[in-house]
Amino acid sequence: MEVNFILQGKGGVGKSLIASLLAQYFRPQEQPLLCVDTDPVNATFSGYKAFDVETLNIMDGDDINPRTFDQLIERIMTAEAGRMIIDNGASTFVPLCSYLLQNDVASLLKEGGHTVRLHSVITGGQALPDTIEGFASLCRNIGTAPVVVWLNEYFGKPVHNGKTFEESKVYEKNKARIHSLVTIPAVKPETFGQDMHKMLTRRVTFDEADASPDFTIMERQRLRMMKRTLFTNMGKAHL
Incomplete structure (x- = not known):
């Protein structure tokens, strides 16, 4: 393990x-x-x-x-x-x-x-x-x-x-x-920052946010971008 x-x-x-x-x-x-x-x-x-x-x-x-x-x-x-x-x-x-x-x-x-x-x-x-x-x-x-x-x-x-x-x-x-x-x-506080804060406050994952009607189209788009960036960085770190 x-x-x-x-x-x-x-x-x-x-x-x-x-x-x-x-x-x-x-x-x-x-x-x-x-x-x-x-x-x-x-x-x-x-x-x-x-x-x-x-x-x-x-x-x-x-x-x-x-x-x-x-x-x-x-x-x-x-x-x-x-x-x-x-x-x-x-x-x-x-x-x-x-x-x-x-x-x-x-x-x-x-x-x-x-x-x-x-x-x-x-x-x-x-x-x-x-x-x-x-x-x-x-x-x-x-x-x-x-x-x-x-x-x-x-x-x-x-x-x-x-x-x-x-x-x-x-x-x-x-x-x-x-x-x-x-x-x-x-990230830019008024867009990506607020989107991340909303997702983290609700304790939901990127995929859950992407599937939720509680997030707007552009919020979901920016969170998808954040996920790609973070997961790319994690992949480079060989986690």
């Missing part, structure tokens, strides 16, 4: 969007797909009816309930094939990373014949320093599992002091860990 953990310590930067994109991208590939939402505060991913997302409460107070997460690892280890997408909230980022580190989960899954892939998002604007630190923390604390970096340009391009992410020190330090980069491009 291929296990995709979506991990970032900063909230509101597009983790659940990435989870939904992965689910839509993987679903037509005729492999079993299991989606899990472990966010105890904003269970956005579980709001998508199309993915039959399982909500897993892994918290006990301010810490991970290890027995609950043990059960998830047990399910992964006994699975024969397919893919799993695990969306994690900002509030559980630190305890979940600690659990994965202390129990050497990445190595355990790899030895069991499973592929582990981490996904982290970096966004422009005010959240850039926090998302950079979240990515760096992920690389420091979780074994050698490859990391897919999603560059979310919704709040601006992730550029600091005139340098892109690929020109930054944190990229240079961790480039051996990076599987690939996927860009979520900036």
Whole structure:
């Protein structure tokens, strides 16, 4: 099984969007797909009816309930094939990373014949320093599992002091860990931006929006264009 953990310590930067994109991208590939939402505060991913997302409460107070997460690892280890997408909230980022580190989960899954892939998002604007630190923390604390970096340009391009992410020190330090980069491009707010917001707020997929009379002809056209762009970028990243 291929296990995709979506991990970032900063909230509101597009983790659940990435989870939904992965689910839509993987679903037509005729492999079993299991989606899990472990966010105890904003269970956005579980709001998508199309993915039959399982909500897993892994918290006990301010810490991970290890027995609950043990059960998830047990399910992964006994699975024969397919893919799993695990969306994690900002509030559980630190305890979940600690659990994965202390129990050497990445190595355990790899030895069991499973592929582990981490996904982290970096966004422009005010959240850039926090998302950079979240990515760096992920690389420091979780074994050698490859990391897919999603560059979310919704709040601006992730550029600091005139340098892109690929020109930054944190990229240079961790480039051996990076599987690939996927860009979520900036769009015109009053058209593509509003269309995406409408689709995401209603927790529907691109295909559901395209088939829905609640979306106008031009909204559906622009969403089809966005889907093509995003899926092309994901294909180039060899996901």
